[in-house]
Amino acid sequence: MSGSLDADFAFTGHYDHTVSGLYLTLYRAYDSHTGRWPNRDPLGEAGGINLYRFVQNNPVDYVDTDGRGIFKLPPIEIPWPKLPPIEIRWPKLPPFPWPKWKPPSINPPNSVRCASYLPFIGSTCDGGKPDSYSAGAYKCCKDFMDKYKCSDKVQCVANCLQAAQANCQTEGSCSKRNDCRKQAHVDYYSKCGFVPVKGVPASCIAIGLTGL
Numbered sequence: 001m002s003g004s005l006d007a008d009f010a011f012t013g014h015y016d017h018t019v020s021g022l023y024l025t026l027y028r029a030y031d032s033h034t035g036r037w038p039n040r041d042p043l044g045e046a047g048g049i050n051l052y053r054f055v056q057n058n059p060v061d062y063v064d065t066d067g068r069g070i071f072k073l074p075p076i077e078i079p080w081p082k083l084p085p086i087e088i089r090w091p092k093l094p095p096f097p098w099p100k101w102k103p104p105s106i107n108p109p110n111s112v113r114c115a116s117y118l119p120f121i122g123s124t125c126d127g128g129k130p131d132s133y134s135a136g137a138y139k140c141c142k143d144f145m146d147k148y149k150c151s152d153k154v155q156c157v158a159n160c161l162q163a164a165q166a167n168c169q170t171e172g173s174c175s176k177r178n179d180c181r182k183q184a185h186v187d188y189y190s191k192c193g194f195v196p197v198k199g200v201p202a203s204c205i206a207i208g209l210t211g212l
Helices: 115-120 133-147 152-168 174-191 202-211
Strands: 015-017 022-024 029-031
Touching: 115 133, 115 152, 133 152, 133 174, 133 202, 152 174
Parallel strands: none
Antiparallel strands: 015 022, 022 029
């Protein structure tokens, strides 16, 4: 028994005419190289004004079983299973402990903290006698700030004494002006609760000896 594995029929069942390279159906020939039908549609104009097309150029939805008719394929219904909705239960997390925001503290330099003494430097009393207190107090204030790291109590004393200085300057008498300043030191050291436990800067001691 002998034979050949070569067949004259293509995968679709149409006759493979090797000489012409065409696939022959019952009523038409198909050219796989051009993807077209070389001869007219047997349906004629009943298949449309284009006589060389196949199933209205829509082989997805239509089929022609023998080349003489066009049939619409029934829709394919796939019964997809109904899946239950997916519920994701997110865990309840405790509130995040956000830190309370505090505005940044503005720490001006000590020359600014003590600047209220500057307008009174060079002032006089007793009708023209030089008053050296304001210049000494300005330096004393800055030295106190440096020594006590601008603590709240030192800042309190500095602010109060500078406010008192403006009031004491209204006195024309040198002695009355100094008495006003001495009383301000006693009052505001007590009011601000400041005790100079780290000592008093030398510039402040000089005010006590010469300025008051």
